Amino acid sequence: MGFKCGIVGLPNVGKSTLFNALTASKNAEAANFPFCTIDPNIGIVDVPDERLDHLAKLSNSKKKIFTNITFVDIAGLVKGASKGEGLGNKFLSHIREVDAIIHLVRCFDSAEITHVNSKINPLDDLETIKTEILLSDIDIIQKKLEKGKKKLLSSKEIQTLEKKLALLNKAEENSSSFDAEELKILSQLGLLSLKPKIIVCNVDEESLAKGNEYTEVVKNKFQDEKIVVICADIEDQIMGLDNEEREIFMKEIGLGKTGLIKLIREGYDLLNLDTYFTSGPEESRAWTIKKNTLAPQAAAIIHTDFEKNFIRAEVVSCDDFIKYGSSEKCKENGKLRIEGKDYIVKDGDVLFFRVNP
Numbered sequence: 001m002g003f004k005c006g007i008v009g010l011p012n013v014g015k016s017t018l019f020n021a022l023t024a025s026k027n028a029e030a031a032n033f034p035f036c037t038i039d040p041n042i043g044i045v046d047v048p049d050e051r052l053d054h055l056a057k058l059s060n061s062k063k064k065i066f067t068n069i070t071f072v073d074i075a076g077l078v079k080g081a082s083k084g085e086g087l088g089n090k091f092l093s094h095i096r097e098v099d100a101i102i103h104l105v106r107c108f109d110s111a112e113i114t115h116v117n118s119k120i121n122p123l124d125d126l127e128t129i130k131t132e133i134l135l136s137d138i139d140i141i142q143k144k145l146e147k148g149k150k151k152l153l154s155s156k157e158i159q160t161l162e163k164k165l166a167l168l169n170k171a172e173e174n175s176s177s178f179d180a181e182e183l184k185i186l187s188q189l190g191l192l193s194l195k196p197k198i199i200v201c202n203v204d205e206e207s208l209a210k211g212n213e214y215t216e217v218v219k220n221k222f223q224d225e226k227i228v229v230i231c232a233d234i235e236d237q238i239m240g241l242d243n244e245e246r247e248i249f250m251k252e253i254g255l256g257k258t259g260l261i262k263l264i265r266e267g268y269d270l271l272n273l274d275t276y277f278t279s280g281p282e283e284s285r286a287w288t289i290k291k292n293t294l295a296p297q298a299a300a301i302i303h304t305d306f307e308k309n310f311i312r313a314e315v316v317s318c319d320d321f322i323k324y325g326s327s328e329k330c331k332e333n334g335k336l337r338i339e340g341k342d343y344i345v346k347d348g349d350v351l352f353f354r355v356n357p
């Protein structure tokens with residue numbers, strides 16, 4: 001499994017340019033008018049991981065398979081989308097299908113690129129997105145609680161929905177007060193306010209290193225949120241270069257990591273994801289799992305039968321595998337462990353599963 005991120009924002013904030021850069025494609029039309037993206041563009045991107053590169057080389061693997069992330073470039077949202085304005089509910093339905101939301105806001109001035117509200121104000125932009133998401137969720141819950149449908153719900157479901165509705169009416173997205181059962185009830189509705197999010201500030205080249213007045217306003221307002229500062233235009237240029245040219249260009253402009261790497265790292269942290277590896281002569285491969293996943297469930301990512309037929313896992317840390325050169329050498333040096341069904345897989349584990357035939 002990988003994860004799926006939807007890029008959302010008002011029209012003309014740079015969503016399609018960012019999508020093109022992240023996916024190293026030109027699939028998304030970038031134009032200076034609202035709604036140039038109508039149907040969502042989808043791009044699947046390998047997650048770069050130097051650990052996998054080392055493992056594949058040491059194992060002399062025929063194939064190297066990265067885990068991946070899916071980016072969805074969703075049409076620009078406008079005020080009133082929850083009531084059908086702009087692309088309305090079509091826009092909102094696309095957001096429901098993603099694991100996390102990238103809220104892209106414009107943090108640069110430009111006379112050439114118009115702003116849908118005629119002025120640059122990232123806080124207003126974020127408030128518009130938040131409001132439309134809240135209104136959409138309110139509408140969903142109110143319909144579930146209508147007299148004819150309410151009788152189909154359990155008392156627990158009614159209590160949970162009414163509790164969530166009260167919070168939404170106060171413009172509160174936080175769901176920390178809900179227990180696991182309540183969150184399960186809410187998750188089945190596809191509520192947008194439950195989606196974890198990353199705020200991405202799209203700046204000009206001059207503001208990339210230190211930010212600007214717009215990014216400072218966003219950071220001060222959303223101190224508890226994940227915030228990434230990028231320049232979509234620069235990212236688009238970087239992705240058009242080969243590896244050597246890219247490295248030189250990034251050094252020249254003082255860019256340590258690409259926007260793709262920043263977003264992947266924040267996304268993994270936001271969604272509580274880890275990576276484990278399998279490595280051998282046929283292939284070396286990265287696998288994405290939730291943190292605190294038990295070994296049998298991690299094995300099921302490879303094949304569902306592996307979970308029910310699980311016997312044990314042979315475990316080596318990636319650092320030890322790279323240090324000693326193979327699982328056999330790790331075993332000789334006492335670095336290979338045999339773990340059972342209660343083992344919690346760690347990020348960077350190199351695993352070999354023993355299963356019943």
